[in-house]
Amino acid sequence: MTDNANTNNVVDEYQKTKNKEELKGHLISFAMMIVATLIAFGIVASGVMGKIYAIPVLVLLAVVQVAFQFYYFMHLKEKGNSMTALLIYGGIWAAALTVTGLGAITWW
Amino acid sequence: MSVTATQKRGLGSAIWDYLTTVDHKKIAHLYLAGGGLFFILGGIEALLIRIQLMKPENDFVSAGLYNEIITMHGTTMIFLAAMPLLLGLMNAAMPLQIGARDVAFPFLNSLGFWLFMLGGILLNCSWFMGGAPDAGWTAYAPLSTTSPGHGVDFYILGLQIAGAGTLMGGINFLVTIINMRAPGMTYMRMPLFTWTTFITSILILFAFPALTIGLFLLMFERLFGAAFFDVSLGGNAIIWQHLFWIFGHPEVYILILPCFGVFSDVFSTFSRKRLFGYTAMVFSTIVIAFLGFMVWAHHMFTVGLGPVANTIFSVATMAIAVPTGVKIFNWLATLWGGRITVNSAMLWSLAFIPSFTIGGMTGVMVATVAADYQYHDTYFVIAHFHYVIVGGTVFGIFAGLHYWWPKMFGRILNEALGKTAFWLFFIGFHLTFFIQHFLGLMGMPRRYWVFLEDQGLDTGNLISSIGAFFMAAGVIIFFINIIYTAAKGEKVSGDPYDGRTLEWSIASPPPHYNFKQLPLVRGLDPLWIEKMEGNGKMTPAEPLGDIHMPNNSFIPFMISFGLFIAGFGFIYHNDNMIGTIAMFGGMAIALLSMLTRSVKDDLGYHISKEELEKEAE
Amino acid sequence: MSHHDVLHPETLPAEPEKATLEGRNKYLGFWFFLGGETVLFASLFGTYISLRNSTADGPSAHDMFGLDLVFIMTILLLTSSLTSVYAMYHMKNNAFKKMMLWLGITGLLGLGFLSLEIYEFTHYITEYGFTFRSSAFGSAFYTLVGFHGGHVTFGILWLASLMIRNAKRGLNLYNAPKFNTFSLYWHFIDVVWVFVFTVVYLMGKVG
Ligand code: HEM
Numbered sequence: 001m002t003d004n005a006n007t008n009n010v011v012d013e014y015q016k017t018k019n020k021e022e023l024k025g026h027l028i029s030f031a032m033m034i035v036a037t038l039i040a041f042g043i044v045a046s047g048v049m050g051k052i053y054a055i056p057v058l059v060l061l062a063v064v065q066v067a068f069q070f071y072y073f074m075h076l077k078e079k080g081n082s083m084t085a086l087l088i089y090g091g092i093w094a095a096a097l098t099v100t101g102l103g104a105i106t107w108w
Numbered sequence: 109m110s111v112t113a114t115q116k117r118g119l120g121s122a123i124w125d126y127l128t129t130v131d132h133k134k135i136a137h138l139y140l141a142g143g144g145l146f147f148i149l150g151g152i153e154a155l156l157i158r159i160q161l162m163k164p165e166n167d168f169v170s171a172g173l174y175n176e177i178i179t180m181h182g183t184t185m186i187f188l189a190a191m192p193l194l195l196g197l198m199n200a201a202m203p204l205q206i207g208a209r210d211v212a213f214p215f216l217n218s219l220g221f222w223l224f225m226l227g228g229i230l231l232n233c234s235w236f237m238g239g240a241p242d243a244g245w246t247a248y249a250p251l252s253t254t255s256p257g258h259g260v261d262f263y264i265l266g267l268q269i270a271g272a273g274t275l276m277g278g279i280n281f282l283v284t285i286i287n288m289r290a291p292g293m294t295y296m297r298m299p300l301f302t303w304t305t306f307i308t309s310i311l312i313l314f315a316f317p318a319l320t321i322g323l324f325l326l327m328f329e330r331l332f333g334a335a336f337f338d339v340s341l342g343g344n345a346i347i348w349q350h351l352f353w354i355f356g357h358p359e360v361y362i363l364i365l366p367c368f369g370v371f372s373d374v375f376s377t378f379s380r381k382r383l384f385g386y387t388a389m390v391f392s393t394i395v396i397a398f399l400g401f402m403v404w405a406h407h408m409f410t411v412g413l414g415p416v417a418n419t420i421f422s423v424a425t426m427a428i429a430v431p432t433g434v435k436i437f438n439w440l441a442t443l444w445g446g447r448i449t450v451n452s453a454m455l456w457s458l459a460f461i462p463s464f465t466i467g468g469m470t471g472v473m474v475a476t477v478a479a480d481y482q483y484h485d486t487y488f489v490i491a492h493f494h495y496v497i498v499g500g501t502v503f504g505i506f507a508g509l510h511y512w513w514p515k516m517f518g519r520i521l522n523e524a525l526g527k528t529a530f531w532l533f534f535i536g537f538h539l540t541f542f543i544q545h546f547l548g549l550m551g552m553p554r555r556y557w558v559f560l561e562d563q564g565l566d567t568g569n570l571i572s573s574i575g576a577f578f579m580a581a582g583v584i585i586f587f588i589n590i591i592y593t594a595a596k597g598e599k600v601s602g603d604p605y606d607g608r609t610l611e612w613s614i615a616s617p618p619p620h621y622n623f624k625q626l627p628l629v630r631g632l633d634p635l636w637i638e639k640m641e642g643n644g645k646m647t648p649a650e651p652l653g654d655i656h657m658p659n660n661s662f663i664p665f666m667i668s669f670g671l672f673i674a675g676f677g678f679i680y681h682n683d684n685m686i687g688t689i690a691m692f693g694g695m696a697i698a699l700l701s702m703l704t705r706s707v708k709d710d711l712g713y714h715i716s717k718e719e720l721e722k723e724a725e
Numbered sequence: 726m727s728h729h730d731v732l733h734p735e736t737l738p739a740e741p742e743k744a745t746l747e748g749r750n751k752y753l754g755f756w757f758f759l760g761g762e763t764v765l766f767a768s769l770f771g772t773y774i775s776l777r778n779s780t781a782d783g784p785s786a787h788d789m790f791g792l793d794l795v796f797i798m799t800i801l802l803l804t805s806s807l808t809s810v811y812a813m814y815h816m817k818n819n820a821f822k823k824m825m826l827w828l829g830i831t832g833l834l835g836l837g838f839l840s841l842e843i844y845e846f847t848h849y850i851t852e853y854g855f856t857f858r859s860s861a862f863g864s865a866f867y868t869l870v871g872f873h874g875g876h877v878t879f880g881i882l883w884l885a886s887l888m889i890r891n892a893k894r895g896l897n898l899y900n901a902p903k904f905n906t907f908s909l910y911w912h913f914i915d916v917v918w919v920f921v922f923t924v925v926y927l928m929g930k931v932g
Pocket residue numbers: 246360361363364406407425426428429432467468469470471472474475476480483484485489492493496497500501
């Protein structure tokens with residue numbers, strides 16, 4: 001078995017620039033994720049918000065951050081992934097129902 | 109490995125072949141054999157229940173044993189009989205229906221089967237190791253958390269292992285259907301059975317994880333001292349009920365939707381008509397699946413969730429009756445004006461319509477909250493779910509077996525025996541369960557060991573028990589039919605029914621690569637289109653060329669075996685050293701097998717063009 | 726495609742992880758697996774949320790949790806998500822060595838996260854006597870956070886075996902899908918953690 005690690009470094013230029021563009025997008029989303037995290041921790045550490053406001057905001061920040069992960073880091077937004085995305089929405093739907101059900105009506 | 113390997117060989121190599129096979133058609137045989145075995149076991153348990161309830165205050169079995177029998181009957185029938193039999197039919201037919209050479213993950217397919225099989229065996233080992241689980245198939249806490257002995261532990265570990273296998277099956281079918289359809293086979297040209305397999309797989313994917321977690325919590329509670337359901341430490345027993353039914357209600361649709369697919373294909377084939385309202389059939393399936401996730405608390409109306417929650421779940425539940433009704437009318441319209449052949453497959457399908465409709469109507473009745481306070485935990489509910497599960501799922505499985513048997517084995521099941529089995533079972537089924545509606549309305553609670561004399565329950569229970577024996581006779585005749593057919597059954601061509609879909613365009617049984625050349629699909633019911641507008645044969649979509657096939661592997665069995673050993677280990681690790689050793693040893697076997705799989709390249713092999721040409725001669 | 730073309734391709738296509746049918750299947754199948762994992766974790770979160778106040782007079786979330794440690798853990802894991810993006814970037818450019826380097830960094834960050842988590846658990850046990858068996862809250866906490874930690878552990882082991890197995894092979898159409906699924910898995914672990922720190926720690930602190 002020959003090592004082919006260096007036999008084929010011929011990814012074409014067009015592709016290279018495209019990959020670079022994409023990486024830039026990823027860096028921006030990473031920055032956004034860090035910002036969301038900082039805000040979330042900031043809200044709690046500073047105690048500026050009461051419980052009733054803080055919790056929805058925290059959840060919202062988490063959702064935004066996760067959307068970045070899914071759409072950019074995990075490429076869910078790309079075309080050809082529409083079936084995947086559809087099914088993942090189904091999963092999120094089932095997950096949301098589960099959390100709501102258990103969270104809301106266990107002690108009713 | 110080459111084509112010759114599948115030809116004549118001894119028993120030993122046949123066993124080895126099945127232990128290592130990754131061919132969806134052979135895995136289908138395995139699922140059907142395994143599911144059939146557990147169906148017999150569950151059936152025997154059912155007979156024992158009915159013998160015990162044949163007369164008032166009977167002492168045929170003890171109260172404790174009775175609890176074990178009803179628990180194992182429900183658990184076995186749902187998880188180890190109905191589901192695997194359905195997975196068997198899916199494996200047998202779905203890849204052929206979409207014109208694929210195999211499933212997307214042949215290795216996982218095999219792993220899924222062995223996990224189911226060894227999980228089922230583990231669960232049944234409880235009979236010989238101190239007693240079976242006895243907390244009902246629903247295993248409600250705190251009954252399940254306080255049940256003494258190891259019975260419930262077997263339930264937990266057995267279902268955990270079998271459930272993991274099912275989950276893999278679901279993912280496998282999803283990817284197969286999305287990625288491996290033949291050229292021209294668009295989503296809206298897929299046969300209904302393929303569609304329902306697809307939707308069912310989605311349900312499996314999103315419902316089983318809730319059970320997985322529920323079982324983990326129960327296991328942590330029973331074996332590792334956790335306190336999820338322990339009220340004295342702040343726990344809450346209702347959490348189990350939620351998790352169980354978040355899984356459990358989708359599960360009942362997992363059981364029925366594939367059968368809807370079978371009936372659709374059977375009705376259309378034997379009415380010699382295109383399925384009426386194909387699009388509506390597809391969308392009603394999707395709607396049922398979607399709604400199926402929002403109704404679980406209808407099993408918990410009497411828990412005390414309060415009027416608001418109960419109302420929401422009641423309305424959502426009743427809404428499901430609408431898409432189900434759409435289906436019933438479409439089947440009737442398919443039959444309407446068709447040139448109908450009534451054979452065994454068709455008999456089971458025709459009988460399904462009224463039987464299942466009764467179950468649907470009692471479903472709406474129990475979904476009415478105020479009334480359910482009366483029905484809940486009585487024989488009325490037993491009657492309801494047996495009408496849908498037997499009248500729907502079991503009838504569907506029999507219909508599917510009769511329909512695809514010639515495709516799977518090249519021989520057609522005997523019609524006379526088939527019809528006899530049907531009539532015995534059909535009559536027995538209604539005898540057993542129709543009367544239970546009334547027993548329930550008269551107040552007979554479910555899961556009780558005995559009932560008292562002269563409360564108006566005697567005759568009804570006797571009738572019900574007699575019916576059970578009719579059903580057993582039907583099943584026995586069906587098995588005789590299998591043996592008879594294997595020995596002397598009539599051999600048939602690839603297309604015995606003048607079929608409409610792709611599976612009928614190839615030989616029976618199909619060659620192990622299914623399609624020599626992938627077919628070009630020109631519309632719904634592709635074979636029928638070619639029969640009407642073409643030369644009666646599928647046009648190839650590609651020139652004859654090498655075919656890529658997956659390698660057989662023993663690793664799936666080893667992984668499952670490791671988990672099987674580890675299962676015993678978890679159950680006994682608090683009792684003795686051997687348990688602990690089994691726990692770690694079993695996990696090590698499983699993980700090392702997985703590692704082997706991961707580091708060893710497995711690229712499959714090719715059947716060359718020359719070999720294929722030679723075979724044609 | 727012959728075996729040789731898969732293992733020793735002349736040139737690597739733009740998306741080597743999706744160039745073969747097996748690769749495409751793996752990609753899709755793994756996404757669906759993650760869909761199932763979503764419901765799995767939802768069940769754990771639901772359980773945790775309903776038991777978060779069931780402390781049975783033992784220590785509560787508010788008493789124990791500190792934000793500093795969780796913040797560092799969060800940054801470690803978030804960064805490791807980015808480094809695995811870099812690894813995939815280099816994979817698509819067919820720069821094998823760089824890919825391995827970034828994967829290595831990803832694994833180390835994961836290890837850092839895991840060590841802090843173990844430290845955290847020991848801290849709760851020794852300082853507060855807060856265990857898996859203390860209360861329903863304890864069971865729910867360790868199960869949820871532990872399930873996530875278990876996923877991290879499995880991920881690190883998986884990554885290590887992938888890197889060792891392919892250290893001398895370079896990229897090909899057979900292993901590219903494997904690296905890619907690993908990176909999907911790793912992102913998913915990060916996704917779950919975002920909800921863990923939000924629901925368990927931040928909301929625990931808020932009350
Ligand atoms: C129109 C459709 C349906 C409706 C409205 C419906 C409604 C209900 C309700 C409300 C219950 C709970 C009754 C109680 O415990 O008091 C129930 C129980 C049950 N249903 Fe259905 N159902 C429907 C169809 C089905 C189908 C298609 C299946 C399976 C193939 C099924 C299987 C079951 C089972 C197994 C139980 C009992 C579980 C147990 O407690 O052990 N149902 N149904």
